[in-house]
Amino acid sequence: MVIEWALSFALGVFTAFFLMVVFGIRPFRGRRVRAEDPFKGAIERRLSSGPFIVAVGGGTGLSTLLKGMKAFTRNITAVVAVTDEGGSSGRLRTEWGVLPPGDVRNCMVALAENDNSLKQLLDFRFDRGELAGHSLGNLLLLAVSELCGDFRVAVEQMNHLLAIRGRVLPVTTEPISLLGATKDGTRVRGELEISRNGRSIREIWIEPQNARPLAEVLQAVDGAEMILLGPGSLFTSVIPNLLLPDFSRRLCASPAPKVYVCNLMTQPEETEGMNILQHLEWVSAALGKVPDFIVVNSEPIPDDIVAAYSRDGAAPLHLDRHQREDLRRLGCTCIEVPMVRITEARLLRHDSQKLAAILFRLYRDLDI
Known part of the structure; x- marks a missing residue:
């Protein structure tokens, strides 16, 4: 019960900031004077x-690369695979019909200016109840997707809300599956099966092609x-x-x-x-x-x-x-x-x- 309340509170706060950005609402309208930092x-x-x-990529590797690249340019577009079916992303894909958010979330965190604090928050993983195994970042991206009704728009809004140095995009918003054929002609489907049979994979493709x-x-x-x-x-x-x-x-x-x-x-x-x-x-x-x-x-x-x-x-x-x-x-x-x-x-x-x-x-x- 406590976890569900905490999640509802977090989603409420995030939603408030989301609506402020979407509708141009500013919580403080007073005149603010701020010294410019020339450096x-x-x-x-x-x-x-x-x-x-x-x-182009996904998983830990791409987010590691992006974390270093943001020190050289903010003109970065990370194109992320959407075939993940494991862990929290896989469960949300099955239960909610949303594209897997995990790799997108990792890349956005990597490009954020204060990535350490943000990573600690968005990577927080619940360990009890129905939420066990889900990360807060994945659930937030799911919530924004539900608000927008479109995963692409949700990702764009998250890019903006987190003020990242660059842009993270799913390669497609169509639900696609990864398929392969082994050397003995066996057909395998999904990332997990492809990974388990990698040594014997002869061909790989997606559906729809x-x-x-x-x-x-x-x-x-x-x-x-x-x-x-x-x-x-x-x-x-x-x-x-x-x-x-x-x-x-x-x-x-x-x-x-x-x-x-x-x-x-x-x-x-x-x-x-x-x-x-x-x-x-x-x-x-x-x-x-x-x-x-x-x-x-x-x-x-x-x-x-x-x-x-x-x-x-x-x-x-x-x-x-x-x-x-x-x-x-x-x-x-x-x-x-x-x-x-x-x-x-x-x-x-x-x-x-x-x-x-x-x-x-x-x-x-x-x-x-």
Whole structure:
């Protein structure tokens, strides 16, 4: 009962602020005098004049990348997959018929100016009663969707309400499902089954196959100066976006350089036993062309971390001489750089600041 009351209160407060934004209501109409901060103003001008970036993916990988990128530009559009069916997102998708909000929420938090405080609030997860397993952020996005009657509009309003440095968009608002076929002809459906059978997947597609991307997503691609793919789960975060035909065609037609950011480790079951070249081949097949660049980690990973991950079937992704030669033949320029961060919980993550700095250095060197 206490949890339900707390949720109702939180939703009420959030709804009040939402209505203020939608209808232009300002809670304080008195004249306010505020000293200008020239340093902050200079930062805002620098960020506003930054390059136009489109980042494609989902899950933890994309939000990690965005957290670093917001220090260089606010002209970021994150295009997020909507095939998630696990955890809180999966339950809301089944029970409410809403698109999965989890990855969208994570990306908005990553682009928020005060992301640490916001993350603590929106990532709060209930552990009792009917709300057990749901995060507050997912429920808030659901509430705004119900108020608006449209998931796209709800995401746009959340972008505005959280004052994020950039824009987060679902790749489509149509309900789509991920399907695949294994090497022995078995048909699998949904992200969870695709992930469990990743080692034997022969083909992957979405239904409906003619799902349309958002017009705003295509406009962002047309104006992009650099397009980033990943990092993130290969079959369940990066590739699902590229399986929308109109979206992949627009990406290919864009003159902006395409950069694939490779994962640090293989993923148990999903990409177990795969090397970097095989990751790139799957991305290229879904995109319709080989990306211009691939960013790969060159930093050694501590032995204890490798041992811990190997117990679950994951292994470090590093290039060898043969893969480098194959990449050159494919016309893909390889950028090998140190970009490892180890969390307090001894989890392996991309260093968001290092990765963003590498990507913007590449942008400057290309003189786009």
